[in-house]
Amino acid sequence: MSPVRQATYNPLIRKLEHYVPLSADDRRVLDELGETEEHYRANQDIVVEGQVPRSVFVLLSGLACRYRILRDGRRQIMTFLLPGDLCDLHMFLLRVMDHSIGTITDVTLAAIPTVSVLEMAVRHPRVSVALWWSSMQQEAILRERIVALGRRDAVGRVAYILCELVWRQQAIGLSNGSSVTLPLTQNELADTLGLTAVHINRVLQILRRDRLLTLEHRRLELLDIDKLADIAGFNKDYLHLGPAPPEIIRHLDRR
């Protein structure tokens, strides 16, 4: 595989380029980062609460999540990690993980040494901006979840999370239209949305009855995504999936 093709198929590059145009040199450096690939099976922990994070990871394929287990054994999933997502730019500075990261499906990831990240942030301003942008987008996703958990009922929450997942998968080119694979169990949806699996089941039945979606054998199709977004009171723009604004990029070019 030629370097150019490699760059195209590297999920991190694909994602960052979606935000900020990168130079050939930027791409080369990014491509050299992920030398050590690691593989995990479904339902395994990548990093566990209490551990000292070893390095920064990029998810190459599969689905993972950040979560915390409470004392009574219940779980709260905080956010999902899709291909191209960094786990954990946020944590490489932290002494101790305050939550765990686990896989949902089989997962491939690339480990990046902490030092390389620091170097890159200094030497490659465009990459640095792209990482900032990526971090901001993560924060936007967290804020949306807060709104969903705080002020939406069960139907609204389910509609919201399905829209989020489909839009995020679309943004990284993992979906054909409104149909995606949804590897989540109803239990995992419940742990994400602050509900019980039983009630998730009942909500899904409502949404199926109203011909808003079909879901079987891990295949989800949103039949009317606009209606679902409306039910969720949710807006695609809230996720900031698009590129950085031009004035930032102009500023980078001047240097």
Added chain:
Amino acid sequence: MSPVRQATYNPLIRKLEHYVPLSADDRRVLDELGETEEHYRANQDIVVEGQVPRSVFVLLSGLACRYRILRDGRRQIMTFLLPGDLCDLHMFLLRVMDHSIGTITDVTLAAIPTVSVLEMAVRHPRVSVALWWSSMQQEAILRERIVALGRRDAVGRVAYILCELVWRQQAIGLSNGSSVTLPLTQNELADTLGLTAVHINRVLQILRRDRLLTLEHRRLELLDIDKLADIAGFNKDYLHLGPAPPEIIRHLDRR
């Protein structure tokens, strides 16, 4: 007031220095940033959803919050902004605000031109790291809120938010022990925790009855903060209020 004293009393510098030691030069630059001070009264909007953010702000005094109004008029407060907090490093790249920022009390803030932030990030690596750190801490706070809203009952949520506010105020030197001013109405607490004001009222009565806190005339005293943290299933370390780990700082010194 001498430059040195100014630096000491600049909330942003005080906050960033808490994370990463800054050079005299770093401090000087930071101090020059906040030339234009702005004042807002209580219950005013600083930035409104849909606006294009003009610049980055630093909160110098008072209490503000990020919030969104839903279509039905209900409100969700996403997070609080305390002195030293940036509003909005996250947003200076974004085209359009996806939420509003409003004051709770009277507020003073310093506006920083976007360009200065970009320059500073490049020329002053320690400041840059401190800003990263600050951003990560914000994210940690958002994640905690997700856990609270998703998996804690009303008593747990109230206990959690009071701990968060007291610990954050302690971290920036705004509290005498466990006693702080709590300018929030029960309505605002409700909009933060995804509950109703009526129910907040009932929960506060329970906590008062159990001699866990006193709250009158905007004065909050946590009588047993460990017990409250325990009820909330909450841990001070989750907020990452302390300094950055030494290896990062060593790395900065090598350059």
Added chain:
DNA sequence: CGGGAGGTTGAGCATGTTCAAAGGATGTGG
């Protein structure tokens, strides 16, 4: 003294939970 915002109280109600049991799907070893 009057008005308004915020706090307090009560009763009925609704959304989502709990618990328990049964019905599919999936996959693994014999």
Added chain:
DNA sequence: CCACATCCTTTGAACATGCTCAACCTCCCG
């Protein structure tokens, strides 16, 4: 390739937490 175990989904009924609505109280501030 079947048998069995396991995980996931589905269903029902009783229950509980927190909501709604409406009234009243209290404090502050003009």
